[in-house]
Amino acid sequence: MTAGRRLTVAAVLTAGAVLVSGGGMPGAWAAAGATPPRAALTALTATTTQAGVPGAVTGAVPGVTGVVRAGAAGAVRAFAAPHRTLRLGAKGAAVKELQNRLGELGYVPGKIDARYGGTTQSAVWAFQKVQGIKPTSTITARTWRALESPRAPRVLIPNGKPDRVEIDLTRQVAVLYRGGQVRLITHVSSGSGIPYCETATWQGKTQRFCGSARTPTGDFKTTWRASGWHTSYLGQLYNPIFFNGGIALHGALSVPLYPASHGCVRLPMHVAQILPGLLGAGVPVHVRGRFQR
Template structure:
């Protein structure tokens, strides 16, 4: 066997053919690590849920405090007290954000040149604690008088030249109307007038019901109403919130000057 192998090798070398010997390379050193376990979802979920809860709590704390119709409590009672001190609110201090409270909120917002809204936030609450610069429609007018601002839909009663009652109102819609066989123009006239007649309690006429009416020209009166929207909506009278109209009727007597100025926008 040795002689044959040597003979084969010599013949292969002489033919120029190198023998192929399939010798496996030395094995490389491989470090085998155990497979990583799958993410522990059940362990991570509680942590993320806890983070979400904290974020939600912080979000609630950062939101501005809002009072709106229907709310009750001490915050509403405090709001009513401040509105009463400012001569905007004349209803009960009952801690209920009712319709009369809403009308007083509108009166303050319009008096402060703010956009009338039902909601009360930090901006308005802060403004309630600051003095309001009042714009007089009739400089040099009588110490006791009534001013009606058509543009801002606001009524102010002065006592000794100081605002003693400030009310949101709804004046003539300035449209042509025909109701119950009666037609006319829904206009609240501008000018200088005086209270000519008083009608206590509810009275009903062809154009509807009026409460505690104070007539200052013809059939045009300042009176309490259950409908006092933000827009001019009357047939020409000056609609006043019911609770405010009670105080208005107590204050204003026959002969008191009434000044109507401005133009509805």
């Protein structure tokens, strides 16, 4: 993209900046096969915030000093979309522009490699859901227009703690805030709501487990966690961070466009790879909404 198509605008956002990096995170990005937002944003500088309302901030990745997102007041960095129809499996410059833009806005598209694969698709889904667009892997004019003038994710807890997670069951989206700023926005799949009874071998015994497969709404806090694959009586959880008894945010190989879990909040694997480096213990987790099938 030419310099004329990428303009730096010194506008202040009232709805939030997105940082998808944090102190000490470059290694985690590399491990996840992801790329922090590009250093081409170094022309941006720190802006200000309104009381209690996130605003644009400087980035924490070395060499990146303005990882920002769009808000109600407009966009900090103007973006001229290529407006090419893209489908899963596409390659080329337009895909790279898509990945860069999603990364700038905090949607974690994975490695910026000009290849439209599963990690980019999950970021597209999250973005579309926040914008009120029915999620699809095909990028058409409506999604490109939204990328040019994106809206902020809906704040579920207006007076929430500066560090918190908000899980929107209605939209199947999770938002991580740090220091009052939006750090990461991701597609999720929560509890299916379909009661289950399953037989599994647990602690050396064959047992039968039954439940409601619900992700309860309410206000919780992160507790214990495990690194890598953790075996529970209902399956495998990747990098789980528990926040309500046995309910956790965790990576999964399947994160579909509908609630499908036993009650946990499934994350794309590349998001689960970096989340432990951004989310500490005792951090509030707010779960709101209800998915309508």
